[in-house]
Amino acid sequence: MGTAGSSTDAAAAERRQLINVAYRLLGSLAESEDAVQEAYARWYALPRSRQDEIVAPGAWLTTVTGRICLDVLGSARARRERYVGAWLPEPLPDHAEWHHGHGADPADPADQLVLDESVTMAFLVVLESMTPAERVAFVLHDVFRYPFAEIAGIVGRTPAACKQLAASARRRARVARAPVTAAVRADVVRQVKEAWESKDIAALVDVLDPAAVMTADGGGQVGSVLRPVEGAARIARYMVAIADRAPGLELLERSVNGVPGLVAQRAGVVVTVAAFDVAEGRVTRIWAVRNPEKLRAWS
Incomplete structure (x- = not known):
């Protein structure tokens, strides 16, 4: 049996991972922060007994964050149509850059982000060309290694359909060319x-x-x-x-x-x-x- 507060502590420790998932799904630091805050609001709104029943708070929070991001991506289409000119993802500074002279809070969302090939502007722009469901299935499976059975619960499709979504997204993302150092x-x-x-x-x-x-x-x-x-x-x-x-x-x-x-x-x-x-x-x-x-x- 979990000690009092252990499920809440486990949930709080997931913030970094959730910010990383949300930024890759949304391409916006501000929207990612909002999505993660909303997921935590839903967690803390659960009765204590319900929190203690949840074996993996991280998986629960990821599922909720994924659903919130899916909703945001769905409504983003309409917002992007009203946007003046081209919409590009929000660029990220290097961690040292983010801290330089800001007295920044270590919890700042940019500082939580792991800068790898899945956040390059080129990759994020390709993600923008996908449908919301494709993007969620592809990012969660190919970048974060989530099983399709879990992704199915987020996008509301069968695991087999999620596998198809990720495969379709992968075809869009695959650019055959020599890597650049x-x-x-x-x-x-x-x-x-x-x-x-x-x-x-x-x-x-x-x-x-x-x-x-x-x-x-x-x-x-x-x-x-x-x-x-x-x-x-x-x-x-x-x-x-x-x-x-x-x-x-x-x-x-x-x-x-x-x-x-x-x-x-x-x-x-x-x-x-x-x-x-x-x-x-x-x-x-x-x-x-x-x-x-x-x-x-x-x-």
Whole structure:
């Protein structure tokens, strides 16, 4: 028989795992925090006798968090349609970055996140293309190794149907190409930074894949392109035009979602966080997050 408070202590210890699950499901720190808080609210609303009956509080909380995230993803479709321009996931700073000069609470959600390949911007953008049920089945099974029998209880389908959902999601996520080392990524990002700082269009075109795509998210709060910019030459001209319009912009090489990226700041305030996808020594995708609400962890 559990000692008094043991089930509650076990539940409280699950917070880190739940934040990691929710961020991968939602792509938003703020929404992840809300989902996890709601799951805990439901746990603490249970009568004590019911809490003590639950053998695995972590599994119970994960199931509830998964269902909450599924609901949020369902309603996100409609919200995204009203969103001004492209919607991008919320970028994550490195843990050291998050703590730097903030006196941050160790319970801050960004600090709870494990930065691995399942939180890179490239991966999160692929997750955005999935249906809510596919995303939940794929993330819980392929990233967190949850059995389909448990996932079935979250998405309200049979284990066999959940297996199909994950397989369908996996096909979308599979991009057959050579892996890129962190050193190569860092070198390519540095080339972008130097060419951008010197407003060298030819050098930018050289480091961009001819079919590169740049997507910006200003959320209607700051100026940014509403549609993706396609092609190396157009992206290079756009980047130089931004530099011309924003004197005093300082570019810093920073970890963005666990991989090399760039942060632009003016007067010490972060105004843009850029993530990159790299293949064969060139940039194939740029995701530039400018919506101030998504840059709070960087402030």
